[in-house]
Amino acid sequence: MSASHGGVLKHHFEDIEQQRSSERIGMWMFLASEVLFFGCVFFAYTYYRYLFPHEFAIASSKLNVAIAFINTLVLLTSSLTITLAIRACQLGQRKALIATLGATVLLGFVFTGFKAYEYAEDWHEQLVPGTRFNEEQFRDVKSPIDPTKEIHVDRIKLFFSFYYAMTGIHMLHLLIGVGVVFYLFARAVYGNLTPERYVAVETTSLYWHLVDVIWLFVMPLLYMAGPHTSLHF
Amino acid sequence: MSVASVNELRAVPDESPKEVRHKSYLEEGYSIWSWLFTVDHKRIGVLYLVTVFGFFLVGGIAAGLIRLNLLSPSGAILDNDTYNKVFTAHGVVMLFFFLIPSIPGILGNFFVPIMVGAKDMAFPKLNIASWYVWMIGAAFAVWGLLIGGIDTGWTLYPPYSTRSSSASVLPGALGVFISGFSSIMTGLNIIVTIHKMRAPGMTFGRLPLFIWAMYATSLIQLLGTPVVAMAVLLMIIERATGLGIFDPTMGGDPVLFQHLFWFYSHPAVYIMILPGMGVINEVITCFSRKNIFGYKAVAWSSVGIAVVGFLVWAHHMFVAGISYYAALLFSFLSMLVAVPSAIKMFNWTATLYRGKITFEAPMIFALGFMVLFTVGGLTGLYLATLGTDIHLHDTYFVVAHFHFVMVGGMVVGLLAGIHFYWPKMFGVMYSDFWSRFAAVLIIVGYALTFAPQFYLGLHGMPRRYPNYPPEMRVFNVASTAGYFVQGVGFIMVATYLILSLINGKRAGRNPWKATGIEWATESPPVLHNFEKTPVVVCGPYEYPLNVMQTGEKADVR
Numbered sequence: 001m002s003a004s005h006g007g008v009l010k011h012h013f014e015d016i017e018q019q020r021s022s023e024r025i026g027m028w029m030f031l032a033s034e035v036l037f038f039g040c041v042f043f044a045y046t047y048y049r050y051l052f053p054h055e056f057a058i059a060s061s062k063l064n065v066a067i068a069f070i071n072t073l074v075l076l077t078s079s080l081t082i083t084l085a086i087r088a089c090q091l092g093q094r095k096a097l098i099a100t101l102g103a104t105v106l107l108g109f110v111f112t113g114f115k116a117y118e119y120a121e122d123w124h125e126q127l128v129p130g131t132r133f134n135e136e137q138f139r140d141v142k143s144p145i146d147p148t149k150e151i152h153v154d155r156i157k158l159f160f161s162f163y164y165a166m167t168g169i170h171m172l173h174l175l176i177g178v179g180v181v182f183y184l185f186a187r188a189v190y191g192n193l194t195p196e197r198y199v200a201v202e203t204t205s206l207y208w209h210l211v212d213v214i215w216l217f218v219m220p221l222l223y224m225a226g227p228h229t230s231l232h233f
Numbered sequence: 234m235s236v237a238s239v240n241e242l243r244a245v246p247d248e249s250p251k252e253v254r255h256k257s258y259l260e261e262g263y264s265i266w267s268w269l270f271t272v273d274h275k276r277i278g279v280l281y282l283v284t285v286f287g288f289f290l291v292g293g294i295a296a297g298l299i300r301l302n303l304l305s306p307s308g309a310i311l312d313n314d315t316y317n318k319v320f321t322a323h324g325v326v327m328l329f330f331f332l333i334p335s336i337p338g339i340l341g342n343f344f345v346p347i348m349v350g351a352k353d354m355a356f357p358k359l360n361i362a363s364w365y366v367w368m369i370g371a372a373f374a375v376w377g378l379l380i381g382g383i384d385t386g387w388t389l390y391p392p393y394s395t396r397s398s399s400a401s402v403l404p405g406a407l408g409v410f411i412s413g414f415s416s417i418m419t420g421l422n423i424i425v426t427i428h429k430m431r432a433p434g435m436t437f438g439r440l441p442l443f444i445w446a447m448y449a450t451s452l453i454q455l456l457g458t459p460v461v462a463m464a465v466l467l468m469i470i471e472r473a474t475g476l477g478i479f480d481p482t483m484g485g486d487p488v489l490f491q492h493l494f495w496f497y498s499h500p501a502v503y504i505m506i507l508p509g510m511g512v513i514n515e516v517i518t519c520f521s522r523k524n525i526f527g528y529k530a531v532a533w534s535s536v537g538i539a540v541v542g543f544l545v546w547a548h549h550m551f552v553a554g555i556s557y558y559a560a561l562l563f564s565f566l567s568m569l570v571a572v573p574s575a576i577k578m579f580n581w582t583a584t585l586y587r588g589k590i591t592f593e594a595p596m597i598f599a600l601g602f603m604v605l606f607t608v609g610g611l612t613g614l615y616l617a618t619l620g621t622d623i624h625l626h627d628t629y630f631v632v633a634h635f636h637f638v639m640v641g642g643m644v645v646g647l648l649a650g651i652h653f654y655w656p657k658m659f660g661v662m663y664s665d666f667w668s669r670f671a672a673v674l675i676i677v678g679y680a681l682t683f684a685p686q687f688y689l690g691l692h693g694m695p696r697r698y699p700n701y702p703p704e705m706r707v708f709n710v711a712s713t714a715g716y717f718v719q720g721v722g723f724i725m726v727a728t729y730l731i732l733s734l735i736n737g738k739r740a741g742r743n744p745w746k747a748t749g750i751e752w753a754t755e756s757p758p759v760l761h762n763f764e765k766t767p768v769v770v771c772g773p774y775e776y777p778l779n780v781m782q783t784g785e786k787a788d789v790r
Contacts, residue, residue: 012353012430014766022355022429029421029455037459040493044467044478047489055484130475154483161476165467 008196020199027203031210034173038214041169045162045221052155054143057226059159061144062127067118068223071111072215078107079212082181082205089188089198097193101185101201104208108178115171128164129157144227159225166218173211180204255764257660257757272357275758278343279658280364282651285338286727288330288371295323297720300682300713306706308699316699317384324387325378329409330371332643333501336508337419337454338367340650341447343658345423347751348441350432350769352761355425359418367415374408377401386697388498389465391479391490395472403472410465413458416504420454423447432750434769439782441749441773442525445532446511449539453500453507457543461497464490488553495546503542505639506606507535509646510577513599516649517581518774519747520596521588525774527580534573541570548617552626560619567617574610578603593745594668598649601676605641609634612687627697630690633683641679648675648726655730656744660756661737664729671729675722681715743787749773750782 013019049056081103088096126134135153143149184201187193193200258275261267268276298319302311311319346354354360377383381401385394389409394402427440427448467478468490477483479490518525525531547555547563581603590596612634615621625631652672656662685708694701701709743752750773754763770784779787 012351012357012761018429022425025428026356026421026425029424030417033417033421033455033459036456037463040460040463040496041467044489044493047486048484051486052484129477152484154477158477158484161470161478164476165470165478169466 008194016196023199023203024206027206031206034210034214038169038217041162041166042217042221045166048155048158048162049221049225052152052158054145054149055151055153055155056159057144058138058141058151059156059163060223060225061228062125063163063223064118064121065223065228067114068219071114072219074107074111074114075212075215078104078111079205079209081107082201082208085184086198086201086205089193089201090195092195094188094191097188097201098185101181101188104181105178105185108174108181111174112171112178115167127160129160133157133160163222166222170211170214170218173214177204177208177211181208255755255759257755258760259659259757261760270361272353272361273760274342274346274354274357274360275658275762277360277364278339278341281334281338281342284364284368284371285331285335288326289335292323292326292331293720293723295319295326297716299323300716302699303701303709304713306701306703311699313699314384315382317386317697318378318382320697321383321386322378325374325383325405325409327639328387328501328505329412330367330374332505332639333416334367334412334419335505335643335647336512336650337416337423337447337450337504338364339647340443340512340654341419341423341450341508344654344751345426345444345447346430347754347758347762348444348749349427349430350435350750350763350767351426351430352763354422355430356422360422363415363418363422366418367412370408370410370412370415372408373404373411377404377406377408380404388491388494389468390494391468391471391487392481395468396480403469406465406469406472410462410469413462413465416454416458420451420458423451424455427451432767432769435750435782436769438528439769439772440532442514442528442531442535443508443511446507446514446535449535450504450507450511452536452539453504453542457497457500457504460493461501464493464497467493488550488555491550491553492547495549496543499546499549500539500542502635502638503538505643506646507538509602509606509643509650510535512646512650512653513581513602515747515749516595516599516653517584518776519653519745520593520599521585521590522776523584523588523774524772524777525580526583526586527576528772528774530576531580534576537573537576538570541566541573545570545617548622551619551622564617564619564622568614571610571614571617578607578610592669593652593665594663594672595649595653595745597669597672597676598645598652601672601679602642602645602649605637605645605676605679609637609639609641612637625690627695628690629686629694629696632696633686633690636683636686637679641683645676645679648672651730653745654751655733656740657751657756657758659734659737660740661733662740662744663733663737667725667729671722671725674725675719678715678717678719678722681718682712683715685709685711685715743781746788748775748779748781748787752787753781753783753785 009016009019013022081100085097085100085104088100122128123132126132126137138151138153138156141151143151181204184193184204258273261273268280271277298311299316302309302316308316342354342360346352383402383405385398385402389402389406427444470476471478471480477485479485479487481487514525514531545563545567547559548567551560612630616625616631616634652663652668689705689708692705694705740756742754742756745752750767750769753767767783769782771780771782773782776787781787
């Protein structure tokens, strides 16, 4: 290995470990700011759910919890594959690296595909406030918590506003992650992702895990706010 | 002896680089592309310098329109709608495109790597990206201001901003949203640089206090900005799609937006003041030839302001219907911020005590900062007090208070920093006489502009109104006069600084005989800041010992 670590060491760093730990801490700092970004919308959602538990329970029951469950498994598996990719990169196992990164991209697309199907279903069921929303379907629905409560359909729309905002912003983050992992995949295919450069995989995996963890909050907040008496596909 | 070895002996002195003068960062390239595609933190700092002061001019012109309109009790030049748009333009431009990126963008980018003894920021490409993102955000905001203007005030409160306002709120809000990312990028870069790029011997206890202040600022940028980004994004979604997130007619709560907005925007006022305080540490010690009094107290008070600053936001909502108990708590916490601010003020005063004080332009600005910021800070306590705030809320008292802090604090702090570091940034000195004269003029102009507004606010003149009762005219005229005094001062500053670039005399490495590590390199610095990695042997303010951080004598120019 040459003194510049195969051209990996950038000119303004003294040594490779300083560069690696800078990149790591930089990613952690970015993740801290992402936590606050999502924390803001989680807070707003929680506040409204506290104010309007009945409407939120009704609205949540309309969501497809089976798809959400499958998607949770898909994302957790993708976190495993990207973690294996770090190890494969460090050991210089190019085939394993390509396979694990490719699997991560694929699982990201599987998640997106299921989510797109679910959005289409929501559109079909006229659950898109402001654009395509059928208020009639909520006319005689009773609150699963307390059937005597009066239901305001505007607050059901509020739930769906948050549903699209939260899942949409999460999916945007996921797609950015898929793009970055695909870039790493292409570099692995061209043999550019050498063991000296493993920190690129490591920092990307940190971001990927964060997107994963955010889903682990989004999913119960949105999908488990009400009872799901029947599964539907 | 063979011929070859003789040649080798002769060749040795020629290869010695002892007398070679290295190119400064300004001489690395002269084309426009060498500036626009640079990743050198110093050039990025200069890019910020030019653009930030461009926006200062725009915001300043808007301020002038406001002041001119208030010359007459019924509004002198603008109709009411235009007045709304002008004060919004003033607020948006000054806050998001001048104050927030000012010292972090200019002096932070330029001096954080030099003052920790590094070759560059940890992430140079992210650094230039932050400038471009900021410019894209600025382009959106300027577009919004040009195609119709925004009339919501810089706070963008819904439901007015999402439902009623017919003005171009969307591009303006998008501009604020996008420029926020730039702020996060700069903050992240500075934090990692301070943690990871320090030169040998540069421990946290030897960091210049400017670096501590920038660290605290960056923490706020990193952790506060994403919250306002999400709040503004939800507001944009509501306005663009008709969903009801903050709309009370659809079950939403507009006060929630205020909470989320101020959760960032109150800490953001510390983004706007902490770097100014950081500069003051450097200037006060240098021109009183004293070590800082209570280094640790000043350093930790910066962090204290950043932390406590996150816990006070709801004092903006004392009259917006929050619970009395919450108001009581936030009133108490707001007063708590005064403690670290006062620690700084007392320590600076103690630093001045029995110092050999000289009154160069940076020092005049620094002393002006201390006076104006103290007035601004103490009047803040009136507003933190629940009972008095109910009377003073949304009056000119508030306007005067935050202008004393923001303008009297940050702008004067920025000018102190620019004047202090100008010889290091460009290697030239500006006119001594004119700079002192302009400094006095600007400080007097500030006091004249904003002191009458305390009186106006105390007597009930609401902010953001285009007209007022005739009895208040004399104070408004005095305030407008102050604006023009400041304006003359700024024109003078711009003139002599630009002239110094053309024919200023060479500054040399250390024109102020200062002890910080940044004065141990060339003026202007070379591409990698130092000829070789510096080794730090002592703290940053060893003026009594006359020793620089690198161990050299400070008074050898």
